[in-house]
Amino acid sequence: MGLALMVLIWLITLVSTYFFVAKTWWLPVGASAATGWIDHQFALTFVIMGVVFLAAQLSLGYIVWRYRESPSSPPVEYSHGNTRLEIVWTTLTTILFIGLNLMGSSVWASQRFDPPEAGAVQVEVTGMQFAWYFRYPGPDGQYGKTSFKLMDPSAGGEAAVGLSNTDPAAKDDVVTGTMYLPVNRDVDLSLRAVDVIHSFFVPQLRFKQDAVPGLNIHMHFKPTAIGEYEIACAELCGLGHYKMHGMVHVVSQEDFDKWLAAREAEKQ
Amino acid sequence: MATPASVHAHAPQGFIRKYIFSLDHKVIGIQYYFLALTAVFVGMFLSILMRIHMIWPTAALPLLGEIKPEQYLALMTMHGTIMVFFVLTTAPQGGFGNYMLPIQIGAPDMAFPVLNMLSFWTTFIAYMVILAAFFVVGGAPLHGWTGYPPLSAIQSAGPGEGLGADLWITSIAIFCVASLMGALNFITTTLDLRAKGMTMMRLPLTVWSWFITAILGLLAFGVLLSAGILLLMDRNLGTSFYVPTTMVNGVMTWHKGGSPLLWQHLFWFFGHPEVYIAILPGMGVASQILSTFSRKPIFGYRAMVYAMLSIGFFGFMVWGHHMFMSGMSPYSAFAFSLLTMCIGVPSAIKTFNWLGTMYKGRIRFSTPMLYAIGFVSLFVSGGLSGPFLAQPVLDIQLHDTAFVPAHFHLIMGVAAIFGIFAATYYWFPKMFGRMMNETWGRVHFFITLAGTYAIFMPMHYAGLAGQTRRYSQFTEVAYLQKLIPLNTFITYAAIITVAAQFIFVINLFWSMFKGPKASDNPWEATTLEWTTATPPPHDNFGGVTPVVNHGPYEYGVPGAAKDYVMQTDPATGTSH
Numbered sequence: 001m002g003l004a005l006m007v008l009i010w011l012i013t014l015v016s017t018y019f020f021v022a023k024t025w026w027l028p029v030g031a032s033a034a035t036g037w038i039d040h041q042f043a044l045t046f047v048i049m050g051v052v053f054l055a056a057q058l059s060l061g062y063i064v065w066r067y068r069e070s071p072s073s074p075p076v077e078y079s080h081g082n083t084r085l086e087i088v089w090t091t092l093t094t095i096l097f098i099g100l101n102l103m104g105s106s107v108w109a110s111q112r113f114d115p116p117e118a119g120a121v122q123v124e125v126t127g128m129q130f131a132w133y134f135r136y137p138g139p140d141g142q143y144g145k146t147s148f149k150l151m152d153p154s155a156g157g158e159a160a161v162g163l164s165n166t167d168p169a170a171k172d173d174v175v176t177g178t179m180y181l182p183v184n185r186d187v188d189l190s191l192r193a194v195d196v197i198h199s200f201f202v203p204q205l206r207f208k209q210d211a212v213p214g215l216n217i218h219m220h221f222k223p224t225a226i227g228e229y230e231i232a233c234a235e236l237c238g239l240g241h242y243k244m245h246g247m248v249h250v251v252s253q254e255d256f257d258k259w260l261a262a263r264e265a266e267k268q
Numbered sequence: 269m270a271t272p273a274s275v276h277a278h279a280p281q282g283f284i285r286k287y288i289f290s291l292d293h294k295v296i297g298i299q300y301y302f303l304a305l306t307a308v309f310v311g312m313f314l315s316i317l318m319r320i321h322m323i324w325p326t327a328a329l330p331l332l333g334e335i336k337p338e339q340y341l342a343l344m345t346m347h348g349t350i351m352v353f354f355v356l357t358t359a360p361q362g363g364f365g366n367y368m369l370p371i372q373i374g375a376p377d378m379a380f381p382v383l384n385m386l387s388f389w390t391t392f393i394a395y396m397v398i399l400a401a402f403f404v405v406g407g408a409p410l411h412g413w414t415g416y417p418p419l420s421a422i423q424s425a426g427p428g429e430g431l432g433a434d435l436w437i438t439s440i441a442i443f444c445v446a447s448l449m450g451a452l453n454f455i456t457t458t459l460d461l462r463a464k465g466m467t468m469m470r471l472p473l474t475v476w477s478w479f480i481t482a483i484l485g486l487l488a489f490g491v492l493l494s495a496g497i498l499l500l501m502d503r504n505l506g507t508s509f510y511v512p513t514t515m516v517n518g519v520m521t522w523h524k525g526g527s528p529l530l531w532q533h534l535f536w537f538f539g540h541p542e543v544y545i546a547i548l549p550g551m552g553v554a555s556q557i558l559s560t561f562s563r564k565p566i567f568g569y570r571a572m573v574y575a576m577l578s579i580g581f582f583g584f585m586v587w588g589h590h591m592f593m594s595g596m597s598p599y600s601a602f603a604f605s606l607l608t609m610c611i612g613v614p615s616a617i618k619t620f621n622w623l624g625t626m627y628k629g630r631i632r633f634s635t636p637m638l639y640a641i642g643f644v645s646l647f648v649s650g651g652l653s654g655p656f657l658a659q660p661v662l663d664i665q666l667h668d669t670a671f672v673p674a675h676f677h678l679i680m681g682v683a684a685i686f687g688i689f690a691a692t693y694y695w696f697p698k699m700f701g702r703m704m705n706e707t708w709g710r711v712h713f714f715i716t717l718a719g720t721y722a723i724f725m726p727m728h729y730a731g732l733a734g735q736t737r738r739y740s741q742f743t744e745v746a747y748l749q750k751l752i753p754l755n756t757f758i759t760y761a762a763i764i765t766v767a768a769q770f771i772f773v774i775n776l777f778w779s780m781f782k783g784p785k786a787s788d789n790p791w792e793a794t795t796l797e798w799t800t801a802t803p804p805p806h807d808n809f810g811g812v813t814p815v816v817n818h819g820p821y822e823y824g825v826p827g828a829a830k831d832y833v834m835q836t837d838p839a840t841g842t843s844h
Contacts, residue, residue, distance in 0.1 A: 001633035001710070008718060009645055016649075016725045025729035025754060027665065028747065034664075041661055049652045056619060056648045063623060064641055067562070069630040076824035076831075077628045081568030085624075086617065093616040097609040097655060104659040105602055111661075112598040129425075129517070153518050195516045196419040197528055199593060199668060203734030203747070208664050212528050212595045213418055214512025232745050234593075234668040236412050236738040238419060238426040239338035243744040 002068030009061035017054060020046070031225035031250065032205040037107040039206075045100060116220035120186035121256075123179065126161050127191075127198030127211040128153055130240030132231060133161050136174040136260060143190075144170020151194065161194075174263040179248045182256035183226050191217040199235035202248055210235055223250040279806035289389070291381035292806060296388050297367025298699065303388075303395060304359035305773075307350050308685075310399075312766050314347040319759040323752070325741040338427040340740035341410030345428075346402070348413030349436065352542065353443050354395055356684050360549035361485070362391065362450060364691045365478040367699060369454065371797040372472050374463025374814040376807040379456040383449050390446035398439035401432040409433035412738060414539070417510035417531050418523075421502045424516050434503065437496050444493035447485050454482035463796070465816030469573070470835070472795045472820040473566065476573050477552025480580045481545050487584065488541040495534035502526070532594055536587035543680040544583045547647075548576060550687020551618060554643045557690055558622055559821040560793045561637035562629030563831055566821045568621045575614035575621075582611045592660040593667045601660040608658035615651050619644065634791065635709030639690035642717045643683055649721075650679025653728065668738075671731025674724050682720045689716075689772070696779065697786030701803045704779040712771045719765030726758050794834045795820050 019025070030039060067073075124135040124143060131153075137143045144167040151162030157175050164170045181187055191200060193211040201208040207221050223229075233244035251259065280286050290296060320327065321335040321343075328334050335343070366384065370377055378384045401408040409428040411420035419425050420433060458479040462471075471479075501507040502523070510531045511523035559566040566572060588596060588604035622644050631637065653675040656662050666672065689712075696704050735742075735751050742748035742755065789798040796816070800809050814836050822833035833840070 001638075002631065004714070005633070005638065005641065008714065012645075012718070012721045012725075016721065019725075019729055025733045025751070027732055028734055038661055038665060041659065042656075042665070045656055045659065045662065049655060053648065053652050056623075057645060059623060060641070060645055060648070063626045064631055064633075067626060067629050067631050069563070069632050073630045076562070076564045076630055078565065078824045078826055079567070080565050081571065081621070081624065083568075085620075086568055086571045089620050090613060090617055093613045094610075097612045098606065100655060101606055101609045101659065104661045105605070107661045108598065108601060148513060148515050148520055151515055151518075153515070195514050196422075196425055197416055201668070201734075201736065203665065206665055208593050208667060210594050213514045214525075214527065215529075215595050217595045230745055230747055232734070232736045232748070234736050236341070236410075236416070236419065239336075239341060239410060241341070242337060242739040242741055245745050 002065040006061040006065035009057055009064075013054060013057040013061070017050065020050065028204045030204060030206050031223055031227060031229065032207065033222040033224055034107070034111060034206045035224070041104045041107060044103070048096065048100065111221070112219070116188040117186040117222075120188040120220060121182060122188045122190075123181070124190040124192065125179075125200055125211060127193040127200065127233070127237070127244075128160070128195050129238050130233070130244040131160070131177065132179075132200070132244070132246040133157075134176050134179045135161060135163075136263075137169075138172025138174060138264065140169060140172055142169040144168075144173045148194075153194070172264060172267070174260065174267065176263065177246070179231070179246065180256055180259050181223050181248060181250050182253040183223055183250050185253065186220050186222045189219045189221070191219065196237050197235045198233050198237050198244065200231060201234035202229050202231050204229045205248065208234055223248075226250050226252060289385060291377070291385050293366050293370050293378045293381065293384055294699075294804065296384050297363050297365070299388050300358055300362035300366055300391070301364070303392060304355050304363055307354035307358065307395065311347050311351040311355060312769065314343045314350070316762060316766055318343050318347065319762045322739075322741060323756050323759045325743065337740040338410050339407065341412070341426075341738065342408035342428050342432070344738060345410055345412050345436070346398070346408050349398060349440070351681065352413060352546070353440065354391075354398070356546035356680065357447065357542070358391065359688045360553075360684065360691070361454075361478060361481050361545065362388070364553070364688075364695065365454060365481070365549060368695060368797055369475055369478050370457060370461065371800065371804060371808050372475050372795050373458065373461060373466050374796050374809070374816065375457060375461035376809070378453050379461055380453050383453050387446050387449035387453065390442060390449065394439045394442035394446060397435055397442060401435040401439070404431040404435065406430045406432050409436045414535060415499070415531075417499065417502065417526075417528050418514050418516075421499060421511050422514065422516050422521055422523075423503065424519065434500065437500050437503075441493055441496040441500070444489040444496065447489045448493075451482040451485035451489070454478055455486065458482075463814045463816055469570070470816055470819050472552075473555040473569070473572055474549070474552035476576055477548045480576050481548045484541045484545050484548075484580050484583065488538040488545070491534055492538035495531060495538070499531065529591070529594055529596060532591050533587070536590045537584070539590065540587045541580075541583045543676065544579055546680045546684045547687070548579070550643060550684045551576065553687045553691045553694070554622065554640045555625075556795070557636050557640035557694055558625045558644075559823065560791055561632045561634060561640070562626045563632070563823045564625055564629040565819075565823055566621070567624030567627075568617075569819070569821065571617055572621055575617045578614045579611060582607055582614075586611060589658055592663040598660075605658055605660055609655065612651070612655060612658075615647075619648055619651070634693070635704070635706055635713060636690050636694035636791070638710065638713040639686050639693060642713065643686040643690060645717070646678050646683040646686055646720065649725075650675060650677075650683055654679070665734075666731060668736060669731035670727045670735040670737060673737060674727035674731055677724050677727075678720075682724065689713075692776070694791070695797070696776075697790050698797055698802055698804070700780050701786055702779055702783030703786050703790065704783060705775050708771055708775045712768060712775065715768040715771075716765060719761055719768060722761035723758055723765060726754050730754055792830070792832055794818070794822055794832050796835055799834055799836050
């Protein structure tokens with residue numbers, strides 16, 4: 001019985017570890033400035049936890065087999081523990097866990113507390129059951145007013161976000177259902193939601209943030225590779241949660257300018 | 269030391285007083301256990317329907333037909349709620365805690381037997397109310413077990429958000445009341461009704477775990493109760509605690525000025541301690557069983573007690589780690605993250621001590637021991653994904669992906685269930701007077717352990733690849749389509765593992781009537797429940813008041829006649 005249990009525990013441990021190490025399923029290739037930091041912290045945590053996982057499970061398996069009861073087993077050691085050992089492993093785990101935490105903190109801080117770089121492209125993301133809308137403030141760099149009174153989600157586009165038709169700042173605002181971003185430029189993002197909580201998640205850009213009704217959340221990130229990336233809503237928002245899907249097209253600055261100009265032209 | 273008045277009377281004779289509205293903690297414990305047993309089968313059945321829908325979204329099932337996306341979400345909500353409240357909170361604490369705590373401390377009953385009965389029947393009402401949500405117009409709610417407003421606060425936000433959602437909240441509120449009654453009873457009983465010589469540092473670790481769990485319950489359920497009442501008011505009485513100005517389906521709601529994050533704070537202030545409410549009794553049971561079947565004293569008894577106390581203490585200061593992506597102040601993430609990492613320390617101490625207990629022992633592989641070893645393995649695996657999720661910067665990628673259900677199912681779901689299985693196989697002989705079948709117990713164990721890992725380990729991989737949670741199907745997002753084969757494997761593993769649970773149920777009921785008669789102390793264990801008759805008489809010790817002379821885990825004492833010294837054995841001076 002001890003042998004069977006050891007074999008099972010070891011097998012589970014090694015097979016589980018294999019798929020992590022082989023990266024059969026792994027983080028998608030990153031395409032944003034944060035990728036390096038996040039993936040590095042991830043790798044560090046993974047190695048430490050992986051070593052602890054292997055050590056704990058393999059010794060558990062070994063101990064149950066080695067110390068199984070048999071007629072020849074020696075009498076057990078009558079011991080109520082070892083205070084010195086308790087202090088050693090308490091101290092070690094404290095240093096390990098807190099150290100890991102502090103290392104990750106600087107990454108979190110730089111992303112959140114530094115302002116977006118000068119010249120960042122402004123985009124407002126609005127989530128609603130079950131679509132994403134993206135608004136660009138246009139040449140004036142000012143978002144026009146929006147209001148719930150003008151909002152008509154079934155009409156899509158500008159009406160979906162309730163864009164004002166009297167505010168001069170709203171005249172050049174562009175609202176789209178697909179997000180376009182220039183590569184290698186910081187994105188100054190505002191996140192809103194009109195009905196329930198949604199979450200703007202783009203795995204390849206290493207970016208996630210809830211969009212919460214009543215809040216206007218500001219975040220910034222920088223895409224670093226041209227490509228098309230999928231947005232998947234990551235906060236349960238109702239029966240269409242699974243299909244609240246969108247696309248981010250990261251393009252060259254030139255293509256971005258062309259695209260935006262074309263949208264402005266359509267509007268006039 | 270007070271004695272409850274009711275136990276001076278003879279055992280009640282009528283069927284209703286004896287088995288239905290019983291004041292006997294042993295009967296009430298068994299009632300809780302069977303309530304949880306039906307609930308776990310409901311919960312498992314729902315999860316299998318979910319797994320089938322995820323892989324074959326348009327499949328027509330016998331009797332049920334095709335599951336729609338909103339029905340999937342209703343299954344998910346009810347699976348989570350039923351499992352967390354009516355299984356993981358009910359069986360370890362209400363079931364085994366109720367039955368064993370008074371006996372293990374040498375008391376004739378709980379401190380408040382009437383309150384105990386009320387607590388069970390209130391839980392029963394809560395259970396009926398939540399099941400009723402399936403059968404009302406619109407069906408069960410789809411807002412998940414966490415019930416985040418505005419989704420859960422606005423009736424038009426989705427199917428099931430009408431009467432179904434009201435029943436859901438009402439059930440949870442009733443459950444909170446029941447749990448508060450139970451918690452008071454457990455705490456009072458532990459503090460006031462211990463037998464002579466049963467000092468706090470001679471309590472079995474199971475008693476410590478039930479005691480600490482009760483304190484957590486007392487502090488946590490009151491908050492959830494209040495939060496639930498506010499949510500009911502937001503839904504029905506025109507208040508706006510949780511909902512700002514919103515437009516749902518193109519229609520303005522009446523709400524104004526509320527904060528969706530307020531609910532998240534209140535909910536997780538309860539919700540995080542709740543995961544310890546689910547797992548602490550499992551830690552107690554694992555400690556008890558590992559020591560008993562290794563024939564060795566528990567390694568570091570005091571360290572184990574302090575570890576559980578500090579897990580309970582820190583457990584109330586980490587709720588914000590569920591909210592790193594919520595829009596909460598990013599500064600607070602530092603504090604929540606650091607405190608969450610701190611919880612890893614006592615958890616690691618417990619693991620070291622369990623390994624230390626088995627090291628150089630004489631391990632007997634009875635079924636309870638197999639489950640206790642499985643518990644340790646799952647606790648390690650589930651625990652080690654914690655430090656990933658505790659780091660806000662990694663949460664950017666992992667939050668609300670399949671990595672999260674992988675983590676919490678291993679640690680608070682299946683590990684806690686393994687604790688329940690271990691406790692069942694261990695105490696069944698005492699509770700029902702017969703032994704369970706060992707062969708089928710082992711078969712059940714090996715399939716369940718392998719199956720559990722086959723279900724939940726791949727969910728980590730899916731989460732790393734970005735598989736978002738609570739998606740009823742993976743057809744609409746290109747990168748998720750690539751994960752369908754992995755999910756198909758999980759579904760098959762789940763079906764096999766669930767099927768294997770019938771081995772357990774058949775063994776349970778067959779052994780209850782046909783199993784070989786159990787002796788008073790079949791495992792050669794030391795704690796007080798093994799000193800009394802099997803099953804124990806109405807007042808637990810047949811008119812005798814036990815006197816305790818030893819610590820709870822005196823195995824392998826040098827110079828003793830047997831390899832174990834029971835807690836009531838005469839004092840010798842050689843043992844603790």
